[in-house]
Each structure stands twice: as C-alpha cells, then as structure tokens.
Amino acid sequence: MTSSAAVEVNGLRVHRGGRLVLRDVSCTLPQGVVTGLLGPSGCGKTTLMRAVVGVQIVSAGSVAVLGSPAGSPGLRNRIGYATQNPAVYADLTVAENLRYFCSVLRASRSDVQRVIDEVGLGGHADQLVSSLSGGELSRTSLAVALLGKPELLVLDEPTVGLDPLLRDELWTLFRTLASRGVTLLVSSHVMDEAARCERLLLMRDGSLLADDTPGALLVQTSTGDLEQAFLSLVRAKEAA
Numbered sequence: 001m002t003s004s005a006a007v008e009v010n011g012l013r014v015h016r017g018g019r020l021v022l023r024d025v026s027c028t029l030p031q032g033v034v035t036g037l038l039g040p041s042g043c044g045k046t047t048l049m050r051a052v053v054g055v056q057i058v059s060a061g062s063v064a065v066l067g068s069p070a071g072s073p074g075l076r077n078r079i080g081y082a083t084q085n086p087a088v089y090a091d092l093t094v095a096e097n098l099r100y101f102c103s104v105l106r107a108s109r110s111d112v113q114r115v116i117d118e119v120g121l122g123g124h125a126d127q128l129v130s131s132l133s134g135g136e137l138s139r140t141s142l143a144v145a146l147l148g149k150p151e152l153l154v155l156d157e158p159t160v161g162l163d164p165l166l167r168d169e170l171w172t173l174f175r176t177l178a179s180r181g182v183t184l185l186v187s188s189h190v191m192d193e194a195a196r197c198e199r200l201l202l203m204r205d206g207s208l209l210a211d212d213t214p215g216a217l218l219v220q221t222s223t224g225d226l227e228q229a230f231l232s233l234v235r236a237k238e239a240a
C-alpha cells in the first residue's frame with residue numbers, strides 16, 4: 001500500500017445470490033480526496049462500498065483500509081458509513097439518535113451539535129425521525145456517519161432526493177472534509193455529480209471502466225461531458 005492511499009482494492013471478486021457481481025475490481029482511493037463511484041443501478045457500487053467497510057463476504061482479492069485489512073476491529077471508529085437505507089431509530093428524535101450513536105462510538109458529546117450543523121439539520125434536531133422527509137432522513141444518516149471525525153467516509157448515494165441547494169451544500173462539506181485530510185468515497189448514479197469529484201471510479205456490470213480524474217477522462221475519450229465519456233468507455237469496452 002502506498003503512503004498516500006487510504007484504500008487499496010486488489011482483484012476483488014464478490015458473488016451475491018450465486019451471481020458474480022464484482023469482477024476482479026482493483027482501485028486505489030488517495031487520502032484526502034473525494035472519489036466518486038458512479039455507474040448504473042445494479043452495477044455493484046453498494047457491494048464495493050460494503051467490501052471497503054468490511055461487511056461484505058468476498059470470493060477473492062483483498063481490500064486494505066488505512067493500512068489494515070477491511071473489517072479489522074481497529075478500523076471501526078475510523079470509518080463512517082452511511083447506507084442507502086438509514087439505520088437510525090424512527091421513534092427517537094434526530095438529536096436523540098445522534099446522542100445514542102455518540103455514546104456507542106465513544107465520541108465527544110459536542111459532536112452532536114457539530115454534525116447537526118454540518119448537514120444543515122438545525123431546524124429538525126428535536127423532530128422524531130419517523131416524521132422526517134426522505135432528504136432529512138438521509139442527512140440524519142450522514143450526520144451519524146460524521147460522528148467521531150472518521151478518517152474515511154463511505155457514503156452511499158448521500159444526495160438522493162435533495163434539492164439542488166442542499167446538494168451543493170453537501171458537496172461543499174465533502175470538499176471541506178477532504179481538505180482536512182478525510183478520504184471520501186461517494187456513490188451516485190447521477191452523472192452530473194461526477195464533475196464535483198476529484199477522482200472517479202466508473203463502474204458497469206461489476207467491472208471498473210475507469211479510475212481517473214474527470215479532466216483526464218474527458219481528454220481520454222475526447223468528449224465534452226462525463227455522461228458522454230461514460231458512454232464512450234462503455235462502447236470501447238463492448239467493441240474490444
């Protein structure tokens with residue numbers, strides 16, 4: 001593992017439900033960088049994220065995270081993971097959930113207010129989670145992932161259902177965190193989010209089509225936008 005790599009994935013192969021859903025995936029996540037994981041629904045984004053977090057049974061290959069094998073007990077408090085289906089308690093308020101997870105993680109109590117402010121949920125802190133909108137719920141899940149100042153954040157479609165203003169604010173937060181040295185892996189199936197990432201992993205049908213900067217992908221494919229670049233890479237692979 002190189003010193004600047006927070007995550008190194010080598011020859012990762014995963015079966016789910018008897019099907020091969022990750023096919024020899026290899027990639028590197030540089031430390032302090034926002035890496036976008038993009039590709040169509042069902043291509044394997046969540047599965048790759050689960051492997052990085054260490055909750056996915058793998059058939060072959062290796063995943064090293066912050067210098068240790070993924071899933072090592074010592075990594076637990078160093079990684080924040082926000083899933084697509086928020087794992088928060090519906091019958092507690094936003095602040096109660098955060099106080100609960102704060103004690104589970106043994107994070108500082110002052111973190112609760114910090115993360116509420118970071119995700120813009122100040123007006124909803126005392127609201128029951130069961131009454132939140134979809135976007136507020138996903139921001140609550142993101143707030144939980146931010147507790148304890150993790151070194152690696154794995155965020156599965158954190159901006160789904162958010163209006164453009166909130167999306168913009170969250171991407172600004174992601175870049176601020178990265179500038180402090182946090183490594184972020186952020187999935188999306190919306191190509192217009194790709195341009196906001198410093199690096200991109202483009203995925204299709206369980207394989208990586210590209211692991212590069214948005215600018216380099218445009219140059220490599222001689223295209224003007226990342227949607228076209230993705231299509232060009234798909235066609236090149238099919239023609240090969």
Ligand SMILES: Nc1ncnc2c1ncn2[C@@H]1O[C@H](COP(=O)(O)OP(=O)(O)OP(=O)(O)O)[C@@H](O)[C@H]1O
Nearest residue numbers: 016017021039040041042043044045046047048189
């Ligand atoms: N528990 C499971 N059992 C069997 N197959 C599964 C399971 N979970 C996921 N899969 C399959 O694995 C493949 C990859 O799924 P994954 O959730 O990683 O895709 P994704 O790119 O994250 O999709 P989306 O953007 O829709 O969330 C899909 O074909 C999916 O149907």
